Amino acid sequence: MTEMTRVGPTTRIRVRELSGSTSRDRRDDLATEEPLEIRLTSPDGARRTVAITMRTPGHDFELAAGFLHGEGLVGRGGIAAIAYCTDEDLPPEARYNTVTVHLHGPIPDLPALDRHFLTSSACGVCGSASLDDLHARCTPLPAGSLSLTPEVLYGLPDALRKRQGVFGKTGGLHAAGLFRPDGTLVALREDVGRHNAVDKLVGWASLSERLPLTDHVLMVSGRASYEIMQKALTAGLAVVCAVSAPSSLAVDLARDFGMTLIGFLRGERCNIYAGQERITT
Template sequence: MAEVRVHKVNTAGSASEVADVTAREEPLEIRVEGRSVAVVMRTPGHDEELASGFLVSEGVVQKPRDILEVSQCPSTNNEHGNIVDVLLGGAVVNWESLTRHVFSASSCGLCGKTSIESVFQQFPAVKGEWQVSPKQRDLLPLDRHILLVSGRVSFEIIQKALAGGIPLVAAISAPSSLAVDFAQEAGQTLVGFLRGETMNVYTHPQRLKTAP
């Protein structure tokens, strides 16, 4: 878990800053014999088992002895995630087929990336002067929209919103720790637990106005 500070807001106009926690989310780059094959998003822990299971699901290995070792790679210039390298015990890898299948089978858009650096794409931060008012209706163009999410907010959702210039993302459930960090850095307002008459504002609360 990761500790964060949030602004709890209700429809009566009251707001208070309190401590909260979010589920930790970080990318894991999986390498096979030094070659990057995929990046998956996960809660850190049991990375060796995750990498092994990934290779089983992709058909790279069939038996336990096909994997000699799964090791953590030392951090280089990347501070956002972790890297594991899998040493195989004689299994023959069709690299072209493996990477092509990972890209085509990925529905999340991140798991098809083959390095952590490619996950953290660079987009300009959103402008900070726009504010959301209860009286606003016409929010065109896209940078005048808000994005409403029916579940939890992952890093990828925040990144896609930023790519479209969307300054505010709101969800009925909780954001991950990486989503909060990314939204804070990108200048986006991130709202969670938008239910009934209350909500938690995790980043950039200055963009919200309460009803008079």
């Protein structure tokens, strides 16, 4: 068998840099973007591709597990094993871009599987197209005892940024961080797609049997979209913070399901779009 080549999270190239009236050639690190195909297999030998997403290589098994959990395709405990695909129909260079998720039971017979999820690092997953779909499989989150001080909120963006190792090299990656209410960082994942970063984080929690993530806070480096709020909801995350703006549907989702949504979290200011009762002002 031909040796498999694994691509890393960064790719080094040569660039020409212009500065004023001078130029020079130098090396530059880019965030790697590669496709990942997610396949499901069952004990009876059935096999099906459910998603193809553009992502930054790394934590691929977590990405697959988080995606399946967020879309309601495979629940907690439904995964027997995850491995890179070694099927003979794949060329060697593609095998680290294909993940096979082995299930304990049959492949779910859901309408969502009638179409393949085609996702990109830019647009997000379009599997659940409306709040009505989400209401059919999720319930509002309880109020709980989680509360945050403004001081903790203001410290989250810097704490996230300081731990973004690949971003420090490339300047071109999103991040999702999981925090405790006192501001302690629990886990962080990076990806060219903001929704992929969240999937990797949720997948980490799922594979390590930490779901649901009650009493935790999600911090994302970009905007808060409907897809990110959907993934947070299915993981039990009641508080989502974003450096940039939320979308209108993200706000609707937060208000419908009793979540706290904070946007424009920069310096010592932010906007609370939903769930202000969890912030002690």
